[in-house]
Amino acid sequence: MKPASVEYHKATSIADAVDVLSSTEDEDAKVLAGGQSLVPMLSMRLARPSVLVDINGLTDLDYIRRDGDWLSIGALTRSRAVEKSAAVRDAAPLLSEAMGFVGHATIRNRGTIGGSVAHADPAAEAPAVLCALDAELVITGPAGARTVGANDFFHGFLTTAVGPDEMLTEIRVPVLPAGTGCAVEELARRHGDFAMVAVFAAVTVGDDGRCTDARLALAGTNPTPVRAREAEAVLVGSGLTAETIAQAAQAAAGVTNSANDIHAPAEYRRDMASVLTRRALRRAASDANVVV
Ligand SMILES: Cc1cc2nc3c(=O)[nH]c(=O)nc-3n(C[C@H](O)[C@H](O)[C@H](O)COP(=O)(O)OP(=O)(O)OC[C@H]3O[C@@H](n4cnc5c(N)ncnc54)[C@H](O)[C@@H]3O)c2cc1C
Missing domain, CATH: 3.30.465.10 (Uridine Diphospho-n-acetylenolpyruvylglucosamine Reductase; domain 3)
Structure with missing residues (x-):
């Protein structure tokens, strides 16, 4: 398919872009950045804006x-x-x-x-x-x-x-504090595909070896990205051990809320959230010089 016809506006400044966005009737103007998601959506007519506001000339937004x-x-x-x-x-x-x-x-x-x-x-x-x-x-x-x-x-x-x-x-x-280890673990059918499940982990370890801060976010498992707060709470104040990591992984699986879809049943995503959280936390701990 080809995109429906659309008015094209090349923005000359942030103020100019906002001006066009706010003056378009029906509020259906769309910003065009890299076009990697928007252009396929236009071509499939999943998006049909009346105006495209191209911000690629706004080099003051590139830093x-x-x-x-x-x-x-x-x-x-x-x-x-x-x-x-x-x-x-x-x-x-x-x-x-x-x-x-x-x-x-x-x-x-x-x-x-x-x-x-x-x-x-x-x-x-x-x-x-x-x-x-x-x-x-x-x-x-x-x-x-x-x-x-x-x-x-x-x-x-x-x-x-x-x-x-x-x-x-x-x-x-915000800059991550010293003593923080990080890891991303992702499951996708092929490299470069969108994640079926992805886990983003950062753990900060104090001088006594205990975890002072933990951040865990999941993608692919809910309608929005989600923080696994209960899992984080399991870790903070404790040592990063095989036991606490297994407990946190189980808690992380509990936040998933996906429907069955063509890629995977909800149960599979939940199980993978646990597996990937465990892997991500072990790697993040090792990055923070903790041997699990
Ligand atoms: C084959 C393929 C594989 C991909 N795989 C992945 C993947 O694995 N993981 C992943 O995360 N992404 C993936 N993408 C998507 C890619 O990362 C897109 O670049 C990204 O989602 C959109 O960025 P863009 O700059 O191209 O935005 P555009 O396509 O230009 O815009 C996307 C949307 O954001 C809006 N928008 C853009 N910039 C702004 C702004 N500054 N303010 C307000 N609204 C704005 C647009 O109006 C539009 O609605 C893939 C894309 C393709 C084509």
Whole structure:
């Protein structure tokens, strides 16, 4: 199929993009970033906006900056740039590792981290890893900029806190503390496919060997990315042992809420959430120099 006809607007600034988004009747203008999700949806007529607002010329949205304890990433930064950035690897290695699972290199060369987050596919890596990292998302609209925590940003399947007259402009990631180990474990039919289940884990270990902080997020298992809070609570204050990790893995499986679909029954995803959580936690512990 071919896309339906659509008016094309090349944005000259963030203000110009917001102006077009907010002045389009029926609120059906769409931002065009890397086009890796939107263009196939247009071609299949799953999306039929009347106006496309192309933000690819907004180079002021393409940056990665370390500012003290925060990493700021412009929404138009290509996924491959985030994956390969030394600043990201240093401040948030979980994010670097996660971005390597997004499709194939050619898709990451064009697709943007902002597009991936705004699209909010429940099986996508960027939304879930940003939940694990307690990232903040900066949304800009006619009333100016506002910030929403990643864990409040994803409202449902392909639905976020971004209003029809707004756009995502920046992703802010707190730097992980020293003594933190990270790991991503993902199950997909083929490398580069969307995850059937993915687990993003970060554990911080204190001088006495106990876990002082744990973050666990899952993708592919719920209509939105989800934090496994009960599993995190099992770990915090305890040693990272085979027993506590097994207990946390069981608790993580309990948060899954998927329907049976053409890829897998819900029960299989739940079991895989437990298996992958165990693997991710063992690897994260080892990354934090704990022998399990
Ligand atoms: C073959 C294939 C395999 C893929 N595999 C994976 C995978 O394994 N994991 C994964 O996570 N992704 C995967 N993707 C999707 C890919 O990561 C997309 O690049 C990403 O989902 C969208 O980013 P984009 O910049 O291309 O956004 P676009 O396609 O341009 O836009 C996507 C949506 O987000 C909106 N949008 C974009 N930017 C903004 C913004 N700044 N503010 C507000 N709204 C915005 C658009 O209006 C649109 O609704 C795959 C894609 C393909 C084609």
